[in-house]
Amino acid sequence: MSRSRLAARWLLSHPSSAVSDFNRHQCIVNSIAMQKGGGERRIGCRDLFRQFWTVLSCRRKHATSSSHPARSEEVFPDFPPWPPQQVLADRISYMTHIRARTSDIPKGHEEDSPLYSLYRLYERLVLDDTVGYRNEIEYFWRHRDWPVCEIPDPRDPNAARYAFLAGIPQLLVRAFNNNIGIGLARYTPAIISPEEAEALRNTSEADKKYESAPHWTHHVPRLDEALEILMVEGPNLVKPKSEELDLTFEKLNIRLAAPHISFT
Template sequence: MRLIPQSLKNLWHKLKWRRFSAYAFPVFPPPTPEVLLAHPNVYRERLSKRVYRTPKGQTEDTALFSLYRFYERLILNDNIGLRNEIEYFWYARWPVASIPDPQDPSASRYAVLSAIPALLVESFNKRIDLGLPRKADPIISREGMEQYQKEDKIFESVPEWTNKVARLEKTLIIPHDNDEVLGSFNDERASTQLAAKNILHWQPHIHFI
C-alpha cells in the first residue's frame, strides 16, 4: 500500500477548504473604494481564498467581470494579481472598446472603473506597436513574429462611456506599498489615466512584455 505524504494531504485539505470557502466566488459588485481602503488586509485575505473568476451561479466569464476584478486588485495595490488580470484580458481577446457601461451606482467605484480601460489601452497598444497582435498565441516563433510585424496594426481604444463618467469632486487617494501615498498629481509617478478622474495613485505595473 502506497502512503500519501502528510504534506500532500495538508495541501489537499487546504485546496478543498478554499474551494468551499465563503470567499471562493467574487462578490459582484465588490465593495466601494472607501470600504476596501478602510480594511485592506481583510479584503486581501479574501482575495487569497478566491477560487473562481465569476460570481456564484455565473459560468461564463465576461469583460465586465474582468473589469471589476481589475478594480479590486488596483484598489488593494495587488500588483501581481493586477498584472495577471491584464494578461488574462489580453488572451481572452475581448476588445477594450467593447467593455459595457457598468452604470455603477457608487460614484467613486464608477470613476475607478471608468479609468481602467485607458490603462488597458496603454498596456495593449504598447505590445501591438511592437508587432504583437492580440490574435497571437502566448508562444511565438521567430518566423511568426516577423510575419506579425509585417501586418497592419489594429490598436485598442477606450469605450465611449468612460469619457462620460464624472470626475470625482473629492480626490480619491490609493496608498502604495507600506501605505505610502503620493503628495500630489505633480509627482511624476502618478498615473495620468487615474488622475483624469481625480484619483491619485502610482502608475500601476501594466506592461507584461
C-alpha cells in the same frame, strides 16, 4: 540494561503528548493481557518502537485533518465588490477574502465576461497588487473576443468605484496598443520564434488593429473629493508622489501611481 528498558527510559524522558498517548496505549495492552491471565505483557525494543510509531502516526493524521479541514462550500466574489474607501480601510481582510475564493465569477453565473474582469482589475489596482492586476491584464488580452471598446457600462451606483472603473479601460488600451504597435496581435501565441517576431515587427500599420476605450468612460463624472490609492513599498504603504501619478486617473481626481501594465 536491556534494549527494551533503554527504549522505555528514552520514551519516558520525552514528556510529550505523543508519549502520553503511547503510555495509555500500553496500559490498554497490559490490561487485556492480565484479563487473559497472562500477566503484564513484556515487549521488545522493536515492538516498543513499532507501537510508539503507530500512535505518533495517528496523531499526525489527526493533526493534518484538523489543521486543513475539507472545504465544503465554494467562495464567490462579491458583486459589486467593496467601494475603494472600504477596501483601503481594511486591505488585509479584503486580500484574505480574495485569496479564499474558489471562483472568479459571481455566484449564479457560469461564464466570465469583460465586465467581471473589469471589476477584478479594479480590486487588484486598489490593493496595488502588481502581480494580480498584471495577470488579469494578460488574461483580458488573451480573450480576443473581448474588444476593449465593447466593455459595457457598469453604471455603478458608487461614485468613487464608478470613476475608478472608468479609468481602467484606458490602461488596457495603452497596454494592448503597445503590443499591437510592435506587430503583436491578440491572437499571437505566447511563445514565438525569433523569425516570427521579426515578421510581426514588419506588419504594416494598415493591418494593425488598435484598441480604443468605450464611449461611456468619457462621461463618468470626476470625483469631488480626491481618492488616494496607497502604494505598497515592502512592508509599508506610502502615498504616491505627484510625478508618479497616472494622468488618466488624475483627471478623475484619483491619485493612483501609474501601474506597471506593459507586457509582451
